[in-house]
Amino acid sequence: KAGVTQTPRYLIKTRGQQVTLSCSPISGHRSVSWYQQTPGQGLQFLFEYFSETQRNKGNFPGRFSGRQFSNSRSEMNVSTLELGDSALYLCASSVGRSAMNTEAFFGQGTRLTVV
Amino acid sequence: AQSVSQHNHHVILSEAASLELGCNYSYGGTVNLFWYVQYPGQHLQLLLKYFSGDPLVKGIKGFEAEFIKSKFSFNLRKPSVQWSDTAEYFCAVSSKAAGNKLTFGGGTRVLVKP
Numbered sequence: 001k002a003g004v005t006q007t008p009r010y011l012i013k014t015r016g017q018q019v020t021l022s023c024s025p026i027s028g029h030r031s032v033s034w035y036q037q038t039p040g041q042g043l044q045f046l047f048e049y050f051s052e053t054q055r056n057k058g059n060f061p062g063r064f065s066g067r068q069f070s071n072s073r074s075e076m077n078v079s080t081l082e083l084g085d086s087a088l089y090l091c092a093s094s095v096g097r098s099a100m101n102t103e104a105f106f107g108q109g110t111r112l113t114v115v
Numbered sequence: 116a117q118s119v120s121q122h123n124h125h126v127i128l129s130e131a132a133s134l135e136l137g138c139n140y141s142y143g144g145t146v147n148l149f150w151y152v153q154y155p156g157q158h159l160q161l162l163l164k165y166f167s168g169d170p171l172v173k174g175i176k177g178f179e180a181e182f183i184k185s186k187f188s189f190n191l192r193k194p195s196v197q198w199s200d201t202a203e204y205f206c207a208v209s210s211k212a213a214g215n216k217l218t219f220g221g222g223t224r225v226l227v228k229p
Contacts, residue, residue, distance in 0.1 A: 003158070033217065043205065043219035056216050090159065099217045100209035101147050101166065106159040 002026065004093050004107035012113045018079040021110045025072050025093030031055075032074040033099045034066060037088040037109070046089075049074055050097050081114045088112075119208050121220035129228050130198055136191040136223050138206030142213045148189040149207040149217070150180055159205070165189065176200070198229045 005024040013019050025032050034046040045058040049068035066076040072093070078085055088111050092104035122137040140146065150162040163174025170182040180191045189206060206220040 035219075042221040045216045045218065048216065056214065058216065092159075098209075098215070100215060103161045103164065104151075104159075104217065106151075108158050 004091055004105050006089075006091050006107035006110050008110060009108065010111045010113075012115060013081050014115055015081055015083060017081050018077060019081060019112060020075055020077045021089055021091075021112070023074045023076075023091030023093075023107060025074070025091075026095075026105055029093035029095050029105070030072050031094040031096060031098055032068055032072065033092050033094070033104065034074070034076050035090045035092070036060075037090055038086075043090070046076065048098060055098060078112075083114050086112060086114045119206055119218050119220040121204075121206055121223050123223050124221065125224045125226070127226045127228065128196060131195050132227075134191075134193045134196045134200070134225065136204055136206075136225070138189045138191065138220055140187050140189070140206075140208045140218075142187075142208060142210045144210055144212045146208050146210040146213075148180070148182060149209075150174065150178070150189075150191050151205045151207060151219075152202045153205070153222075154199075154202045162191070162204070196225075196227050198227050201225060201227045 007022045031050045033048040037043045047057045048055045052068045063079045068074045088109040090109045092106045094102045096102035120139045148165040151159045152162045153159045165172045165182050173179045203222045205222045209217045
């Protein structure tokens with residue numbers, strides 16, 4: 001069974017640009033959540049989707065957005081990139097409604113560097 | 116602010132030593148508790164979880180954790196570590212009080228010397 005796939009693995013962008021990251025969950029998983037991982041702040045919750053609906057959103061500015069498609073694939077978008085957005089972005093999928101009460105399966109992440 | 120705290124940022128120990136990693140949270144009410152591990156170059160994976168029942172939870176690779184409600188703690192233990200346990204360990208908590216999301220501690224890097 002294929003795991004959670006995130007593309008691209010690495011990305012370098014310039015300040016002010018926008019970026020879209022993609023996540024394909026494990027087949028049959030309908031819940032997808034996104035996290036930002038940095039050395040200073042650790043793992044921080046961005047948002048969670050189930051059946052194309054955003055269930056919850058973390059404390060990030062409106063420049064961070066996401067969506068989920070009918071096939072459960074998810075994308076997150078960051079507009080007007082800032083240097084502080086440099087991070088590893090992790091996606092996780094779960095078989096239940098939420099990673100809150102079931103195991104979350106994580107992808108390898110997308111390493112975003114903003115220059 | 117409500118949070119999840121992991122007291123040790125770095126732990127270095129020798130093979131066969133015992134390991135205990137602390138995790139405390141500050142949310143009231145019902146909580147779901149997790150320990151995730153990230154081995155070098157690999158993705159985060161679940162070690163064990165607690166939702167209810169026996170507060171002593173056994174996970175994969177010989178790890179166990181004990182939920183002590185009165186102390187708001189969920190410490191991870193392994194009686195005898197191996198070099199392959201070198202990894203970063205994350206405690207995570209979810210609850211309605213935490214905003215219905217999975218909140219992670221800062222992580223503990225464990226280095227096991229052969």
